[in-house]
Amino acid sequence: MVDAMDYLLEVKDLRTAFKLSSGWFPAITDISFVLKPDETLAFVGESGCGKSVTAYTLMGLLPQHGSRIESGSAIFKEDDLLTMSEEQLRKIRGNNMTMIFQEPMTSLNPVFTVGSQIAEAAYYHMDISKAEAKNHALELMDLVKIPAATNRYDDYPHHLSGGMRQRIMIAMALACEPDLVFADEPTTALDVTIQAQMLYLLGELKQKKQMSMIFITHDLGVVAHVADRIAVMYAGNIVETAPVAELFKNPCHPYTQALLKSIPRLDGKAESLVPIKGMVPSIDTMPEGCRFFDRCRNKAQCRPDKLPQLLPLDGIPDHFVRCLLVS
């Protein structure tokens, strides 16, 4: 038994629904996980699997119209993120809990200087003057290795390259020394060479600043470098979660196995790539039973009507799988 206080974030039974023309449909269901201080948890899955929705739900950034949280709790430190007032949440957002977005171009306000956008994050949460906020922003720009930060402070976002802009986003997220950072595909929009730099920077900063991170990506290759734990998502569910090494060594869910086979390997073993057949069900056509059933290579031995639960593996209590055929 682990004491609840050991967790920075404890999410239980989270369910978020979106409104389509034919009614409300859940985009994520039965999402439960825990996050320890300093831990990095990676959510992996195809686009539309609900990994970003999970993060946006916790950050309180879902669109106001057309979405609702239908159940669940998310205890961050001691308070439930889902039941607190908007004002309470606002004070936590940007301060204890922040987010780095996928598109550094559109996520920065084009009509304000990048420096002021970093300073602003500090100004509204820390009890400091505008001048102090500016100094703080310059320090942060140094921290994320922006060369000649003082010269860059008054630049507008369109002056900077994609990599530089993402560094600005990171500096902004770190402005108030947060306990938890959500990184929503922070490298996807960048060039491959810059991706590696950015991952390195994030790892380094995480060590320096002692924070937890929830890293969202569709790229299993990226995950291996940054994450402590992985949660594989499929069609709005977590289908398997385990520490990184364990998951790569012993993938149990057929989807995880297929996912691992679909990444090209660079270590010389000439295994052929195996694409996953079929399509993810859309949120208004979710099957009652296992959501992966149609695409599963083991479906001959299985049944379509029964809903599997996320259960620990026998003998490996840190490894959870949602599959009827795995015990």
Next chain:
Amino acid sequence: MLQYIIKRLLFAIPILLAVVTIVFFVVRAAPGDPAQVILGDSASQESLTALRAELGLDRPMIVQYANFLFSIVRGNLGYSLIRNQSINSIVAEVLPFTIELTVAGVLVGVIIGIPLGVLSAVFRNSTADYVTRVGSLLGLSFPAFYSGILLLLAFAVYLHWFPVISDPGGTGSFGERMYMLVLPAMNLGLLMMVYVTRSSRSSLLETLGEDYIRTAKAKGLPGYIILYKHALKNALIPVITIVGLYLGVLVGNSVLTEIVFNRPGLGKLILSALDERDYNLLQGLMVIYALVIVLVNLITDLTYGMVDPRIRKQ
């Protein structure tokens, strides 16, 4: 920035030239002989020929056009034979009234229109939003002379808040002049207000869906900072274009407003030019209008450049 200004200036010249050219040839296409108009039907053939020679009307069209262009470049709009006065001085007498009216109209439109648009966007699909939207569509449907008549009836005839016949040309004080300006400015501003309300509403709605607004929320900024600083500054950029674009319509409506409120100005001047068949004056006035429009477009572009850093540094 300087480069930007010069580029815009150079761009404005051909437009102006083209407008002036069109005006010149359209006016020349008017039926009737200007000399005949001036001297009347009973004039003798000799005096007509003499006057035509004096006016340069006997010279080839291209020479007349060149002379016309040349005098405009020197800032000379020509001479009205019917009024026996240079067009420059005729225009100079009334231009301040039209400028005063137009500026006041724009101010009324912007000062009322932006808050209405913001209100409508923030409380989207509420009753207030619905009323604003239908109301703005109704405002859009008012011919300027009709809204002017209704304003006169309501505020001057029934409520007696303002005089029915305003005379801003009198020797009145500044305060009195502004007092006379209220109703005409409201009338002219109504249409601008509608355009500004509609464009700021849709622009703000679009801006509120942008990624950087989500970033601002993720930073935990207070709601009013997100709305008034992050969203509004971006949302107002297209509104500037709308103001510039519809200033042309406003200038057109100023003609009608001046007639209804019996104010001196370019509009009334244009009517008397039409009545008197004073084509030289008509032509000069059109050139002035074209100049105003081109100038307004230029100012719009420059404002745009000042507000939007993406344009400024190009």
Next chain:
Amino acid sequence: MKKIDHFRYLAGETLLVFNRNKTSWVGLVLLVIILLVAVLAPVIAPYNPVEQNIIQRLQPPSSQFWLGTDYYGRDVLSRIVWGSRISFVIGVASVGIAMFFGTILGALAGYKGGMFDSFLMGLSDVMMSIPTLLMGLLIVAILGPSQLNLTIALALTMIPRFARIARAPTITAKNQVYVQACRSMGFSDIRILVVHIFPNILGELIVMASMWMATAVRMEAGLSFIGLGVKPPIATLGGMIREGFKDILTAPWASVYPGLAILLIVFAANLLGDGLRDALDPKLRNER
């Protein structure tokens, strides 16, 4: 045969669009009523609109003259009914002409490109930089005031705007693979424009036609008010206000009611156009 399918599809789409936005229904119903009034003017109007009756002049509204009489003793209601007929005809005709020529010129400019395109667009820039009312005023002043000349003047001011609308999507469509395929198969330019490009811009054209019809009616009224409209004694709404304005203090009905009629026509056309635009806008579509 294929054509029939195409039109049935368009009709279905149109109905969907109308149902998506209730205000466009209101606008359409109002316009149809106004159209009926305009068409049936000879039947509906209680009196002869031009017959003067000096004894009955400037009568306030009564059971005999529902909306009163004007300075010459003419029935205001009858004149409004006949006046809206002129407004409606000029509005529809000028927009129709502008749409026809504007669309063709714009589509050709977009399709051909090059000098032809630059020249036409430059010209339209210039024409659009002159306020429409002044442009109309200038043209009518030169041509002389008559119903036909008013229509031509209004159409001329609107042609550049329709050309603009037709041009941009034509350029987009021109570069689409299916259009290039048609070209490579040797289909004529006209056929490609009509079959493949026109349907794409139809929605926007209808919205613009409705909005500009509102503007055309408003401008016609404005020009008539200035005295550049159809010559008296023919009843026009703007002309009625011009005449009634002199007696505004003693007989406001002679100018207020015709104004109301203009407002109603313009408002109906605007409602229709605005509603259709919202319904056709893909960005707004998912919102509701």
